[in-house]
Amino acid sequence: MSSKLVYIGNLSYSASRSDVTKFFRGYGKISEVMLKSGFGFIEFEDQKDADDAIHDLNGRSLMGERVVIQIAKGTPRGAGGKFITDRSPSRDDKTVYGVSRGGYKVIIKNLSSTYDCHRLKRLMDKCGKINCVMAHHYRKHEAVVEFHKEDDMEYAVKKFDRKEVNGRELKVIREQERYKLSRSPSPSKGNKPRSRSRSRSRSRS
Numbered sequence: 721m722s723s724k725l726v727y728i729g730n731l732s733y734s735a736s737r738s739d740v741t742k743f744f745r746g747y748g749k750i751s752e753v754m755l756k757s758g759f760g761f762i763e764f765e766d767q768k769d770a771d772d773a774i775h776d777l778n779g780r781s782l783m784g785e786r787v788v789i790q791i792a793k794g795t796p797r798g799a800g801g802k803f804i805t806d807r808s809p810s811r812d813d814k815t816v817y818g819v820s821r822g823g824y825k826v827i828i829k830n831l832s833s834t835y836d837c838h839r840l841k842r843l844m845d846k847c848g849k850i851n852c853v854m855a856h857h858y859r860k861h862e863a864v865v866e867f868h869k870e871d872d873m874e875y876a877v878k879k880f881d882r883k884e885v886n887g888r889e890l891k892v893i894r895e896q897e898r899y900k901l902s903r904s905p906s907p908s909k910g911n912k913p914r915s916r917s918r919s920r921s922r923s924r925s
Contacts, residue, residue, distance in 0.1 A: 824866065824869065
């Protein structure tokens with residue numbers, strides 16, 4: 721395991737590579753960024769930069785979510801930022817189905833805990849082709865469903881929003897609706913580079 725490799729969890733599903741890179745701005749040179757649905761990995765060139773980022777940024781807000789920043793329990797391999805990690809879903813994982821392909825996502829709230837990713841997929845299959853499903857993965861009673869087509873996503877919102885499923889009334893919204901208020905229209909309100917205030921701060925050449 722490389723201590724230069726940092727895990728970021730509870731990540732906004734709409735966070736881009738640019739959003740994450742800006743979040744870590746001021747903490748040294750980053751050699752690799754890899755994002756998945758709800759989490760990602762950042763590899764620093766310097767181990768101390770990784771340590772500083774973890775110390776200062778863990779629990780801070782990124783796009784309306786309090787992210788988890790810690791040393792990754794895994795190792796990078798190959799080109800293009802492919803990683804082996806104990807957080808990768810297995811075939812028996814009941815919280816994650818499929819792989820995100822940059823499709824159209826809905827956020828489902830107040831989902832019954834009896835609905836794992838497979839059962840939720842069967843329910844949402846009525847709306848169209850699905851790329852991936854994440855159920856109770858980072859938050860209990862919350863899920864994300866990514867559709868291949870935008871029309872299918874829109875249909876899912878119309879069909880299931882405010883619908884009672886297993887005794888719970890679902891709240892189904894488009895992903896962008898959840899995060900539109902967390903995005904600042906002014907660059908001046910974004911994360912600013914943080915100064916090193918720790919006792920072990922070092923000068924840079």
